[in-house]
Amino acid sequence: MSELELRIRALSLRTPDHSLDDRILAALRQSDVTQSTELSTVEKAITPDNVGVSPALNTNRRGTVVTSGWIVASVSMLIGTVVGNSLPSISSLQAQRDASMNADKMARIVGYGRRESANGSAEPRLSETGDSTVTGNVRVGSGPGPSQIVESIWISPTAAAVAWEQQTGQIFNVVNHVSERRFDMCRECHRVGG
Amino acid sequence: MESVLRTELEQLYRKHRQSLFSVALTVTGCSSMAEDAVQEAFARLFQKAEPPEGSLASYVFAAVRNAAIDCRRRQQHQRSITESIFASGGSDLHLSDISTTANQNDETESLKSAIDQLDELSRQIVVMKIFSELTFEEIAGVLELPSATAATRYRRAIMKLEEELRRSS
Structure with a gap:
């Protein structure tokens, strides 16, 4: 190092104000303290102001999210409609089930009717359930004696008439059938009120 | 961090605080702005999680210089102010080094004045080289110059100062 450089080094540079030292050292300590909570602060501080996103851009982003939500909902509804239409309807399923099971159910009803007849009842009578749409089991027999539980089923009027004729040995007459108390049985069997 | x-x-701040302040002062020309620049630079540095790849001293000096340039841009109207980077009222020489003659005092003041009249870049190089003992490689990193250019600028500044002192004497 030359003589001039030594002379320059001997000079004294200006010293910054002590407040600068305080500010910098305080900032250093503050960064130390905030380090532990930095993650949560960052998580909470994701706002347009902090991340440098302009309000207009933020509005556009929110609008994009809303639009995307509507698109997803619309597509979901469309898919649901297509799938729903492709499936067989409930009534058609019911009709198919009735067609395949009518014979078996009629036989069961006939069997129960005969047991009721053995108890002294001239005609089998299903008890009131109070709700013609109930699909659960219903009690057979209204007397004080032990009742039987019969599966509640739905059969067509024609099949019900045949079953009734087999049970009673009489000719089925629609007028008499509906106007008498047997109407209850119809309602239970048909689940539609006769 | x-x-x-x-x-x-x-x-690093405790060791180079005067040089850092002087570099900022050469840019801003105003002590208060230079202090703000140093504080702003360190505030930015404290946000950094990872240390720089190269020299930390070079990195900090560059941060201070850039912050000072930002301050100067924000307050262009104060550009006319140019404060000396040296303390007034003599030097911190040891008693054995202190010249008591008026002639030597004049030389010291002439030297200060000559350095203050150097261009901004040369003053920064002189401060970083002589007072903070940075290498030319580090200085080049601060100033974003080739290290050969930084060395050349330094030698020219020293030669210019010698000429000024000869002329004044």
Whole structure:
């Protein structure tokens, strides 16, 4: 190092104000303290102001999210409609089930009717359930004696008439059938009120 | 910020605070703005999680210089102010080094004045080279210059100062 450089080094540079030292050292300590909570602060501080996103851009982003939500909902509804239409309807399923099971159910009803007849009842009578749409089991027999539980089923009027004729040995007459108390049985069997 | 980096920054500030302030002062020409620039630079550095790849001293000097340039841009109207980077009222020489003659005092003041009249870049190079003992490689990193250019600028500045002193004497 030359003589001039030594002379320059001997000079004294200006010293910054002590407040600068305080500010910098305080900032250093503050960064130390905030380090532990930095993650949560960052998580909470994701706002347009902090991340440098302009309000207009933020509005556009929110609008994009809303639009995307509507698109997803619309597509979901469309898919649901297509799938729903492709499936067989409930009534058609019911009709198919009735067609395949009518014979078996009629036989069961006939069997129960005969047991009721053995108890002294001239005609089998299903008890009131109070709700013609109930699909659960219903009690057979209204007397004080032990009742039987019969599966509640739905059969067509024609099949019900045949079953009734087999049970009673009489000719089925629609007028008499509906106007008498047997109407209850119809309602239970048909689940539609006769 | 990692504790190691934090400690290094604090040590670096304590060691080079005058040089850092002087570099900022050569840019801003105003002591208050220079202080703000140093504070702003360190505030930015404290947000950094990772240490720089190269020299930390070079990195900090560059941060201070850039912050000072930002301050100067924000307050262009104060550009006419140019304060000396040296303390007034003599030097911090040891008693054995202090010249008591009026002639030597004049030389010291002439030297200060000559350095203050150097261009901004040369003053920064002189401060970083002589007072902070940075290498030309580090100085080049601060000023974003080739190291050969930084060395050349330094030698020219020294030669210019010698001429000024000869002329004044």
